Amino acid sequence: xxxLEQSPQFLxxxxxxNLTVYCNSSxxxxxxxxxxxxxxxxxxxxxxxxxxxxxxxLKRLTFQFGDARKDSSLHITAAQTGDTGLYLCAGENSGxxxxxxxxxxxLSVIA
Amino acid sequence: DTGVSQDPRHKITKRGQNVTFxxxxxxxxxxxxxxxxxxxxxxxxxxxxxxxxQLEKSRLLSDRxxxxxxxxxxxxxxxxxxxxxDSAMYLCASSFDQGPPLHFGNGTRLTVT
Numbered sequence: 001x002x003x004l005e006q007s008p009q010f011l012x013x014x015x016x017x018n019l020t021v022y023c024n025s026s027x028x029x030x031x032x033x034x035x036x037x038x039x040x041x042x043x044x045x046x047x048x049x050x051x052x053x054x055x056x057x058l059k060r061l062t063f064q065f066g067d068a069r070k071d072s073s074l075h076i077t078a079a080q081t082g083d084t085g086l087y088l089c090a091g092e093n094s095g096x097x098x099x100x101x102x103x104x105x106x107l108s109v110i111a
Numbered sequence: 112d113t114g115v116s117q118d119p120r121h122k123i124t125k126r127g128q129n130v131t132f133x134x135x136x137x138x139x140x141x142x143x144x145x146x147x148x149x150x151x152x153x154x155x156x157x158x159x160x161x162x163x164x165q166l167e168k169s170r171l172l173s174d175r176x177x178x179x180x181x182x183x184x185x186x187x188x189x190x191x192x193x194x195x196x197d198s199a200m201y202l203c204a205s206s207f208d209q210g211p212p213l214h215f216g217n218g219t220r221l222t223v224t
């Protein structure tokens with residue numbers, strides 16, 4: 001079973017601070033996706049990374065895929081209260097295997 | 112594109128009762144997935160369909176669970192003889208072929224009392 005470990009599990013920060021959350025595995029993934037989930041809703045895709053070492057930016061969010069395609073990080077610059085939510089990473093091994101999710105990092109940004 | 116729709120949004124049932132959930136995927140998507148999410152956990156894979164064919168089932172899917180997608184469009188997930196441990200959010204997602212992204216519905220929250 002492929003496992004994705006996310007850290008930290010919980011994070012509470014003040015508005016304007018920067019933060020990084022991590023997603024680690026001992027397995028190699030063909031792609032890795034980051035989702036954000038708000039209470040009572042389904043996860044919504046933020047980004048997909050495919051190439052080892054790839055960096056993608058989405059406004060204040062920066063995503064990086066590790067060189068060996070086993071890990072990823074999400075960095076948020078100048079966090080806002082609207083960034084509050086559960087951040088999930090999910091790995092795909094091949095086209096015919098279902099996505100495997102980590103347990104998520106629950107982020108709370110306080111005004 | 113109306114998104115993935117799940118019904119009902121909430122279901123409260125007594126232990127031992129049967130429940131059925133429905134998922135309507137995005138119309139052009141041929142893959143449909145069921146996941147289960149409990150508090151403090153990420154979504155756990157249950158099963159998925161490509162068109163009407165059920166291609167994979169997780170070991171989490173006990174004999175009390177059955178899923179169908181009879182015409183390759185909507186899907187149902189039935190849980191027989193519910194147990195308190197079945198209480199969770201049941202998420203449906205769809206995609207076009209195997210590519211990302213998965214488009215998730217807002218889930219059905221099941222509470223078994």
